[in-house]
Amino acid sequence: MKNRKFSNIEFQVNSTIKSSCSFQELQKLNSEMVDFLKGRVLTELIITGEINQDLTRSFYQEILAKI
Numbered sequence: 001m002k003n004r005k006f007s008n009i010e011f012q013v014n015s016t017i018k019s020s021c022s023f024q025e026l027q028k029l030n031s032e033m034v035d036f037l038k039g040r041v042l043t044e045l046i047i048t049g050e051i052n053q054d055l056t057r058s059f060y061q062e063i064l065a066k067i
Helices: 002-020 023-027 031-048 053-065
Strands: none
Touching: 002 031, 002 053, 031 053
């Protein structure tokens, strides 16, 4: 049961990221940065119970600004 719930959350996080950022944009990030983005989105989901494309996009922009 727990594995299925985690899989659903992981799917939701990945889907939100993919719909918020293009493939070309995500290619600009290394694997650590992608993991950091996933962590930020997951944290937001845990804290607020929801995630959206605008917020995910702003997380992406923050990461790009640090490059």
